Amino acid sequence: MATLAPGVQTGPYHAVLDHIHPEPTSFIRKYIFSIDHKIIGIQYMITGAVFFIISGLLAEIIRTQLLTPNGLLVRPDTYNSIYSMHGSSMVWFVVIPLLTGAFGNFVMPLQIGARDVAFPWLNLVAFWIFPVAGVILFSSFLVGAPDAGWTEYPPISLMGPPGTNLWCIAVFMIGISSTMTGINFLVTILKMRAPGMTLTRMPLFVWAQFATTPLSFIATTALGGALAALFIERVFGVPFYDPKRGGSPLLWQHMFWFYSHPAVYIMIIPGFGIISEVLPTFARKPIFGYKMIAFSSVAIALLSFSVWAHHMFTSGMVPWLQLPFMIITMLIAIPTGVKIFSWMATLWGGAIRWKTPALYAAGFIITFTYGGLTGFFLAAVPLDYHEHGTYFVVAHLHYVLYGGSIMSLFAGAYYWWPKMSGRMYNETLGRIQFWMVFIGFNCTFTPLHWLGLLGMPRRVPNYDPSYQFWNVFASVSSYVMALGTLLFFYILVDSFRNGKKAGPNPWGARTLEWMIASPPPYYNFKKIPAVLAAPYDFGNPLPYIGLDAADGAVEATPTHSSHPVPTH
Amino acid sequence: MAQRLVKPKTNLGPGFWPVTAFIVVLSLVMAYFIETSAEPIGLKAAGDPAGSIDALFRFLGVVAAAIFNAVVIYTVYFGIVFRMPKNAPPNTIGVQIHDAPVLEFWWTAIPTILVVILAIYSTKIWVDLQNTQGDVLTVEAIGYQFGFAFRYPKLKEPVVNELHLQLNEPTTIHITSRDVLHGFWLPEFRQKADMVPGLVNTIRITPNAVGEFRIICSEFCGAAHGRMIGKVVVQNQQDFARWFSKQGGTQGRTGGGIAISAGKADAGQKLFGEKCSACHSVGAFEQKQVGPGLGKLFNDPAHPKLVNGTDVTPQDVARLIHDGFQGDMGVMPSAQVNALSNADIANLVAYLAGLSKK
Ligand code: HEM
Ligand SMILES: [Cu+2]
Ligand SMILES: [Cu+2]
Numbered sequence: 001m002a003t004l005a006p007g008v009q010t011g012p013y014h015a016v017l018d019h020i021h022p023e024p025t026s027f028i029r030k031y032i033f034s035i036d037h038k039i040i041g042i043q044y045m046i047t048g049a050v051f052f053i054i055s056g057l058l059a060e061i062i063r064t065q066l067l068t069p070n071g072l073l074v075r076p077d078t079y080n081s082i083y084s085m086h087g088s089s090m091v092w093f094v095v096i097p098l099l100t101g102a103f104g105n106f107v108m109p110l111q112i113g114a115r116d117v118a119f120p121w122l123n124l125v126a127f128w129i130f131p132v133a134g135v136i137l138f139s140s141f142l143v144g145a146p147d148a149g150w151t152e153y154p155p156i157s158l159m160g161p162p163g164t165n166l167w168c169i170a171v172f173m174i175g176i177s178s179t180m181t182g183i184n185f186l187v188t189i190l191k192m193r194a195p196g197m198t199l200t201r202m203p204l205f206v207w208a209q210f211a212t213t214p215l216s217f218i219a220t221t222a223l224g225g226a227l228a229a230l231f232i233e234r235v236f237g238v239p240f241y242d243p244k245r246g247g248s249p250l251l252w253q254h255m256f257w258f259y260s261h262p263a264v265y266i267m268i269i270p271g272f273g274i275i276s277e278v279l280p281t282f283a284r285k286p287i288f289g290y291k292m293i294a295f296s297s298v299a300i301a302l303l304s305f306s307v308w309a310h311h312m313f314t315s316g317m318v319p320w321l322q323l324p325f326m327i328i329t330m331l332i333a334i335p336t337g338v339k340i341f342s343w344m345a346t347l348w349g350g351a352i353r354w355k356t357p358a359l360y361a362a363g364f365i366i367t368f369t370y371g372g373l374t375g376f377f378l379a380a381v382p383l384d385y386h387e388h389g390t391y392f393v394v395a396h397l398h399y400v401l402y403g404g405s406i407m408s409l410f411a412g413a414y415y416w417w418p419k420m421s422g423r424m425y426n427e428t429l430g431r432i433q434f435w436m437v438f439i440g441f442n443c444t445f446t447p448l449h450w451l452g453l454l455g456m457p458r459r460v461p462n463y464d465p466s467y468q469f470w471n472v473f474a475s476v477s478s479y480v481m482a483l484g485t486l487l488f489f490y491i492l493v494d495s496f497r498n499g500k501k502a503g504p505n506p507w508g509a510r511t512l513e514w515m516i517a518s519p520p521p522y523y524n525f526k527k528i529p530a531v532l533a534a535p536y537d538f539g540n541p542l543p544y545i546g547l548d549a550a551d552g553a554v555e556a557t558p559t560h561s562s563h564p565v566p567t568h
Numbered sequence: 569m570a571q572r573l574v575k576p577k578t579n580l581g582p583g584f585w586p587v588t589a590f591i592v593v594l595s596l597v598m599a600y601f602i603e604t605s606a607e608p609i610g611l612k613a614a615g616d617p618a619g620s621i622d623a624l625f626r627f628l629g630v631v632a633a634a635i636f637n638a639v640v641i642y643t644v645y646f647g648i649v650f651r652m653p654k655n656a657p658p659n660t661i662g663v664q665i666h667d668a669p670v671l672e673f674w675w676t677a678i679p680t681i682l683v684v685i686l687a688i689y690s691t692k693i694w695v696d697l698q699n700t701q702g703d704v705l706t707v708e709a710i711g712y713q714f715g716f717a718f719r720y721p722k723l724k725e726p727v728v729n730e731l732h733l734q735l736n737e738p739t740t741i742h743i744t745s746r747d748v749l750h751g752f753w754l755p756e757f758r759q760k761a762d763m764v765p766g767l768v769n770t771i772r773i774t775p776n777a778v779g780e781f782r783i784i785c786s787e788f789c790g791a792a793h794g795r796m797i798g799k800v801v802v803q804n805q806q807d808f809a810r811w812f813s814k815q816g817g818t819q820g821r822t823g824g825g826i827a828i829s830a831g832k833a834d835a836g837q838k839l840f841g842e843k844c845s846a847c848h849s850v851g852a853f854e855q856k857q858v859g860p861g862l863g864k865l866f867n868d869p870a871h872p873k874l875v876n877g878t879d880v881t882p883q884d885v886a887r888l889i890h891d892g893f894q895g896d897m898g899v900m901p902s903a904q905v906n907a908l909s910n911a912d913i914a915n916l917v918a919y920l921a922g923l924s925k926k
Contacts, residue, residue, distance in 0.1 A: 076793075080793075153749055153787070153788070155747070155749070155765065156748040156789060156790060243764075243765040243766030243894075244765070244766075244899050248766075249749060249764060249765065249766070250764065250767070283662050284652075284662045285661070285662035286664060286665070286666050288665070288666070288668075289666075291667075292667070314751070314761050314762050314769075315762045315764065316761070316768075319698060322694070323691060326687070326694075327687050330683050330686065330690075333679065333683055334679050334680055334683055337675070338672070338675065338676055340639060344639065347646040347647060347650060348580075348663075349650060349663035349665065350646075350650045350662035350663070351656065351660045352646075352647060352650050352651045352652055352662075353651075354651060362643055365639065365643050366640050366643060369635070369636060369639045370636060373632040373635060376686070377628055377632070380624060380628060380686070381694050382617075382621050382624055382693045382697060382758075383621060383625060385621070385758060385759055385760050385761075386609075386755065386758040386759070388751075388760060388786065389751050389753065389787055450610060453609040453610060453611065454609075454610055455611065455784060457753065457784055457786045457793075457794075459793060460794030461794050462795065508659075537664060538662070538664065539661055539664040
């Protein structure tokens, strides 16, 4: 570390760590049981994509069933299992592992200038739990899949098919995996940043992962306890939840939502991070309000622990308790709004290149805002009395989870694809794919708002004939969305076959991962660079010194002679 | 690799103010239509408190529409105005601005004020709902797989899947479930409460339109959840009274169709040892195990009513054993849970009646 330029603040990086392990040579150690965060990230990505396709097919069965008022395709009990598996899988086996395990693993260590995460072996274990848990979850189809929704409220879940036990085990396992990842990332971010990378010089994606970590390992504990109790009650008959035997069904709801509300932020804050990387790069501007974006993620994460009962306004609790839960829920809208305005201001005055990731980021702003606003309608207790348990909630949650999390995943996938694969994708196809998903998505889920308000409850295989028109409209639109998703995978395959070489930095981005070759070398950085400033000043020379040309560095040393635009 | 910095125009953009004016006008027009619409959620109202909830919906709708218009239109507008021109050199960059504290102050302060106003308004409506009176008629709604049973104070028999209400009569509905969770949703009244076994939730409504309205189960409850619907029948005073007396005509006929007189006490004693003694002693009421002692059930001046508030007649006891009950002490399981036939119940009642004579 003797190469530090004068004036560089030393980060918590220790010279002791400054050695490079040899790259493993066997196929198994390199690609199967790898401890390299990049390989693990890609493993998460592939596994998550497989579950995404399966859960997407389940979703299309749901929409096909709802083409006719009496249900077109499957028996009611089969239908119940299908949407239960769809929801469980999308939440725990697609969105959470993709946003944290996949993108967190691949991108975050590169962005902080580290060679790996703090605990690479823990990372390996956390990953391998994921496919095993997924297989357990889906094998429940062989014995009767769980049928009481992804929320599995007792007492009905106590009577559910045997697969419900497998569901408990699988979700419990994925919870352990996510706890491990949370701790791993927290330590990595706190301890392994490159010298000079102070907290306020971290890229916003790193901030987002940072804010997510406590949610992963604090909230998941409550879920673990709840699942263990459900399993024990189902298998050994200890009455935790069965009211007939002195248990309390509301206990489950409290424990479940004490986890699952923070979990919705596990599912969106990393998405905020992706959007905050994509927008400056394609607007060629510093992110607007860096500190507000960074700190509001932390504020949202903390507040999210005290709003869980907004899922239970009709469940039955002391009436006055509804008020604090309503008010705190509404407060979360403030930091969320601040983020949205900051992203819009980032677009303002930019030199925007509308590549696919940027389109997805803009689409995200619009759909996520819509979802946040309907969240407000649900948070107002008197309105929630009408809306709870209806398709209005389904519409809200898809606007935030599909229009938010999945759109941000698409943005991130297109953005970092050249870094991961070393190849560009077909931009024209990418844009077509965006419009298919964006239009298909909105047409699928907007009508569900008014279906819910008019009287269509959720989790039903049949409905009143008067709702048929909008259901058919939604189903047909969902096919467009599905075709868009297929096109996405085609684009990736096509990129492998025909894609141009990407080079280290095809987007002209400024965070550290773009300073090295694509795909990055095994050790990431032969020499750990020093960081002089926050990454987003497009007018300034790159704020890194000591990048090693052997890593495919964009510029080994800053060579700008132009006058830097003053930062303030 | 020197970079040439090309500064784009740093003004708000050519059409900023016209676009802003458009957003304002559009939002005002939408506000007008939302505020003046009689059925903002597209659903007619059949009574209180639907009116105040619709008002809250309108208010939120106006604010949400304005925010959404602003976000969408500015995003699209910035996206078009500030896109990189085709002929711009590839290293063109945007305005290098990091923040604007005044702007940020306002876009935090204004939403905060809005949130406070909306929270206060929602709280006001919530308080109104808590204070609505509804005690003229009290009905008990009990969910089961897959239907709703309604009990009226002066009717012996529960009414299934039809909730008859009297026009303009404030009504309190106590809601619970016999088996799993159900949801008791009255969309035309904008009210809903979960039906939770072991818990009583309450909603209060005042119907103000004669007609039939929907009751929809809104909480997943099993394979036929999608078919679990009932109806509210709002009637004027005469019709309601006629209906009520017709139902009342069945009063006292049987204990829920159970032929009590055929009961045999000795068979009842055996059953009691198998199914009841885990929770009940044959001592006095106060000798509680899980439930009260049943030794003086029919002859206990200190407890002239059953725990569910009904009289201590053989029919009422039979009905309690048949339906089960949930009170302060805990759950008295239903006959379904205890696997009791009607004959079993008759035997048990005979046995309990015998105990009280000793
Ligand atoms: C301004 C922000 C938000 C507010 C005020 C809000 C409010 C609410 C409320 C009150 C409910 C309960 C509705 C009911 O069941 O009656 C709800 C449901 C839900 N929200 Fe949000 N929400 C917000 C953002 C989000 C975000 C960011 C996500 C995820 C990325 C999310 C995911 C969900 C999900 C999954 C449900 C449904 C859970 C279920 O019952 O299956 N929400 N939201
Ligand atoms: Cu929530
Ligand atoms: Cu139901």
